[in-house]
Each structure stands twice: as structure tokens, then as C-alpha cells.
Amino acid sequence: MKKNASDLAKRAPLGNLKPGYVSPRLSVPKEIERPEYMFHDGPEVITASDVKTPETVEKIRRAGRIAADAVQLAGSMCKPGVTTDEIDIAAHNFIIEQGAYPSCLGYMGFPKSICTSINEVICHGIPDNRPLEEGDIINIDITAYLDGVHGDTCAMFTVGEVDEESKKLIEVTEKAMMRAIKAVRPGREINIIGRVIESYAKRFNYGVVTDYTGHGVGEAFHSGLIVPHYDCAPAYNTIMEEGMVFTIEPMLTLGTVEWEQWEDDWTVVTADRARTAQFEHTIVVTANGGDILTLPSSSVA
Numbered sequence: 001m002k003k004n005a006s007d008l009a010k011r012a013p014l015g016n017l018k019p020g021y022v023s024p025r026l027s028v029p030k031e032i033e034r035p036e037y038m039f040h041d042g043p044e045v046i047t048a049s050d051v052k053t054p055e056t057v058e059k060i061r062r063a064g065r066i067a068a069d070a071v072q073l074a075g076s077m078c079k080p081g082v083t084t085d086e087i088d089i090a091a092h093n094f095i096i097e098q099g100a101y102p103s104c105l106g107y108m109g110f111p112k113s114i115c116t117s118i119n120e121v122i123c124h125g126i127p128d129n130r131p132l133e134e135g136d137i138i139n140i141d142i143t144a145y146l147d148g149v150h151g152d153t154c155a156m157f158t159v160g161e162v163d164e165e166s167k168k169l170i171e172v173t174e175k176a177m178m179r180a181i182k183a184v185r186p187g188r189e190i191n192i193i194g195r196v197i198e199s200y201a202k203r204f205n206y207g208v209v210t211d212y213t214g215h216g217v218g219e220a221f222h223s224g225l226i227v228p229h230y231d232c233a234p235a236y237n238t239i240m241e242e243g244m245v246f247t248i249e250p251m252l253t254l255g256t257v258e259w260e261q262w263e264d265d266w267t268v269v270t271a272d273r274a275r276t277a278q279f280e281h282t283i284v285v286t287a288n289g290g291d292i293l294t295l296p297s298s299s300v301a
């Protein structure tokens with residue numbers, strides 16, 4: 001049977017995104033404290049426990065709130081015709097106005113202050129001069145560094161009218177993250193997070209990306225603690241402890257979880273160009289579950 005227009009409106013299209021022009025690097029006022037990786041090449045050199053003091057947790061919450069507010073600001077700009085470069089500039093300016101450093105800028109050579117991952121981009125998309133198009137879905141991933149710690153969060157936004165299949169993917173990805181946050185408890189193995197996410201995603205036949213994971217975060221952007229989003233037991237059996245801080249950031253796909261990377265050495269796309277979605281929060285392990293440290297001001301009492 002021939003597909004009619006209303007059937008087509010329900011299906012997510014495959015992508016054919018191309019790299020755009022990346023504008024020159026933005027500057028950060030010299031008064032703003034930089035993370036240590038800005039002072040040398042290569043990966044971070046930080047040795048801090050993944051279990052934080054209550055004082056450090058509150059610092060991460062303050063950095064996390066700036067990141068979350070910047071994600072909301074960026075999301076409000078996701079309209080047809082707006083470029084991801086314009087969104088990066090607005091988020092950058094917001095973050096520095098708060099006295100924070102946009103952690104992505106210069107991290108392992110990343111050229112921009114935020115990640116903007118459109119349609120088939122799984123993660124680490126670089127803001128460029130491509131105008132957003134009606135029907136796009138976009139992930140905005142922002143990390144802010146304030147008072148010696150990072151807060152890391154991301155969310156999905158829709159551009160104009162978006163097909164039903166993409167909207168469902170976005171809804172399920174956020175719910176998968178929230179279920180995982182609720183499964184956090186001291187004494188449980190960290191691999192329960194991936195078990196919860198994968199079993200929920202499988203109900204909808206979605207792929208769960210395995211090669212990019214959640215991570216310990218705080219004094220370090222990526223501490224070395226790995227938080228898989230797939231069912232990896234008996235591996236990754238670190239026991240969660242009260243005060244432990246890490247991200248949960250599942251990436252789900254409508255097709256394969258195989259990926260390719262652009263020649264920019266950052267942008268990760270699905271091998272089949274099917275759409276993908278991601279949400280992320282930084283959380284602290286408490287006796288009652290995961291406490292979210294990356295809530296925007298609008299939802300904090």
C-alpha cells in the first residue's frame with residue numbers, strides 16, 4: 001500500500017547532516033577560573049574521590065544549576081533558521097555572566113562552549129553555521145565549571161513540527177534516564193543503571209548506545225568512573241555509596257547503535273543515520289535514590 005502524507009508525518013526521516021563552518025573560538029574573561037586541563041595538552045589530571053563531602057555536593061549543585069539554566073536558554077532558541085553557532089554564543093555569554101567557565105571550551109581541543117547534536121548525531125556535535133530546520137531534533141549538552149567543580153547536563157529540543165516517531169524517542173529517552181535515577185541506592189551495583197535503561201528501551205525496540213557512557217564528575221569533568229547505560233552485569237560492579245556523584249546520560253537510537261565519527265574528530269553519528277536522543281543529569285547518591293544536581297532555577301524551590 002502506498003504511504004499517505006499522514007503516515008509519513010509519523011515517521012522519522014534518515015539524516016544527511018554535513019559539517020558546517022565553525023567560527024573562531026570565543027574568549028572567557030581572565031577573572032574566570034579555568035579547569036586544570038586548560039593548562040596542558042591531553043586528558044585531565046585530577047585525583048579526587050567520586051564520593052564527595054556535602055560541601056562539595058552543594059558546589060556541584062551550583063555549577064549544575066548554571067549548566068541547566070544555560071540548557072534551557074539554548075533550548076528556547078531552537079527555532080527554524082537559528083544556527084547552532086548563535087545558540088553557542090548565547091549559552092557561552094550566559095555561563096560567563098554567571099562567573100562560570102563553559103567546560104567544553106578547550107576540553108581535549110573541543111572548539112566550542114556547548115555540544116549541539118542534531119538528528120542522527122549521537123553526541124559531541126560542534127556548533128556551526130547550519131540553520132536549524134523545521135522537523136529537526138537537537139540535543140544541547142552543557143557543562144559549567146564553578147568554584148572548582150563541574151556540573152554536566154543535557155536535554156532534547158524539537159524544532160517546529162516534529163514527526164511522532166522522533167517525539168516518542170525523546171519521551172522514552174527522558175523516562176529511561178528518570179527510571180535509572182530512581183534506581184540509584186547506596187549498596188547497589190552501578191550496573192543496575194544500565195539494566196533499568198536497557199530493559200525499558202527494549203520495550204520500544206530502541207538501540208542503547210554502549211560506547212559512550214555516564215561518568216564520575218566533580219573536581220574532574222570525567223573522573224574515570226564509568227556508568228554504562230546497557231545491561232553490562234556482572235561487569236561495572238562498583239558499589240554505589242552515599243555522596244557519590246556521577247552522570248546518567250543514556251543515548252537511545254531508532255536503529256543501530258553502531259557509529260561513525262566525522263573528520264572533525266568529535267561528531268559521532270549513527271552508522272545508519274537513524275535518529276538518536278539523549279538526556280543527562282548529574283546526580284548524587286542519597287539514601288532515598290539519586291538527587292539531581294542539574295535542575296534549572298525554574299524548577300528549584
Ligand code: MF3
Nearest residue numbers: 104107110115124141143152
Ligand atoms: N558533556 C559531555 C558529557 O556528557 C562531554 C562533552 S566533551 C566535549 O560527558 F569536549 F565534547 F565537549
Ligand code: CO
Nearest residue numbers: 152247249280
Ligand atoms: Co556527561
Ligand code: CO
Nearest residue numbers: 141152153280
Ligand atoms: Co554532558
